[in-house]
Amino acid sequence: MANAGVSISLCPGNSAILGGSPSGTGGTGTLTYQWLPSADLSSAIFSNPTATPLISTDYTLIVTDSNACSDSSIVSITVGTNVTPVIQQIGDTLFALASGRNYEWWFNGALLVSGNYPYIIANFIRKLPDYFL
Structure with missing residues (x-):
């Protein structure tokens, strides 16, 4: 029986591990795995x-046993x-x-806790530090 796992929501650029635990059960002999589509996967056969x-x-996910019997499962x-x-x-x-x-709010690589952060400009020629949101 194939188990592609549970559906997952990701932010752009993040990754997730696919498949259940285990991804395939039953059948005869060794199980092989095939994921489709294979684009954006670390391996289509893990x-x-x-x-x-x-x-x-x-x-x-298509799981096939030694007798060429197969089962499939889909994850979104x-x-x-x-x-x-x-x-x-x-x-x-x-x-x-x-x-x-x-x-x-982030400043110099550190997360700022809630509060007010005054910044006094004493020299207009000096570049101000970068803040990231």
Whole structure:
């Protein structure tokens, strides 16, 4: 019996391991595995390959035993969309406008906890540090 695993939702660029635990049971002798489509998989013949799809994809797992008996199972990987945040300045304050989403502020590679972060410009020639959202 083939077990392609449970459906998964991913953010763009992320990956997931496909297949159940185990991906195939029963049958006679050694089981072989074939995943279709094979694009964006670490291997099309592993029982539990890593998938990094660029778009939402339905993967079919075909498990075949030594007697050429086979079974199949399908798993859906849904790839979400990236959010483009809008940064708005009102006076001396920056606001992130990302409706319906969670967001984080990062500075010099560190996550900022909630609060106010004043930055005083003492030298207009100096480049300000980068903030990422």
